[in-house]
Amino acid sequence: MGLIATFWRGQCGFVLTVLLLIGVSFGLTYAARWVGWPILGVLVVVSIWQCVGAVRFAERVIQDGALSRVYGVYAAMGVALVSNALVGIGVLLPAPPVDLAVAGYEAKVSVVGDEARVSGAIDYQILTELKAAGPVRRVVLNSEGGQVQAGRAIGLYLAQIGADTHVDDLCFSACTLVFAGGASRSLGPDGVLGFHGYRFVDPLQVQTVDKGVIEDKDRAFFVARGIDATFVERVFATAPEALWRPTRAELTDAGVLR
Known part of the structure; x- marks a missing residue:
């Protein structure tokens, strides 16, 4: 004073x-x-x-x-x-409105309660959104595939938090890596899983990954998740342009569903 x-x-x-x-x-x-x-x-x-x-x-x-x-x-x-x-x-003066939306951005993960629904191409955006949502108990997948490295990373994250995975529609290619990360893995009446080997060929891009190395990592990941090695070999023996859709019995016998 x-x-x-x-x-x-x-x-x-x-x-x-x-x-x-x-x-x-x-x-x-x-x-x-x-x-x-x-x-x-x-x-x-x-x-x-x-x-x-x-x-x-x-x-x-x-x-x-x-x-x-x-x-x-x-x-x-x-x-x-x-x-x-x-x-x-x-x-x-009133505060100006702030629009935090990013042009062209569309969320791929929606969470209701302890369930997350994932749709769209598999990429690291999904991993980021899942982590931001916090631990969930169940992840429902609907994707035709995407980046295999991202799929493995998401699968490892789901294995870490002990989340279950489920498919009501379709889950192809890289999506199956995410599916394999589930503690419990289930398939709805109309659910379909699709597998094939990898292809990293694009004449307009410099190749920075080795297809064999990536496939070996994912073979090990599938087997570590309790999936039969013979089933895994058939997955990578399937041509990249083809798609193997195993029957429910085959998926159950191989330990894909559990």
């Missing part, structure tokens, strides 16, 4: 006066974010206090011919008042 009174009487030094003028106003800028419209009353009181203190300081030092200090304090007072006014205007 002593400093407030000293400033009000214009008895602070030049540097302290300038610091109080500018510093207090800038402090109010941040306070307004938390206080809201009640800050308007504070702005009026502070502005009066700043003006009186600055004028009284100027009246005191002008007697000594210190015009540079007078101009300096008046300049600081101007900055402070403009800042106060802008803060007040910012509080009074």
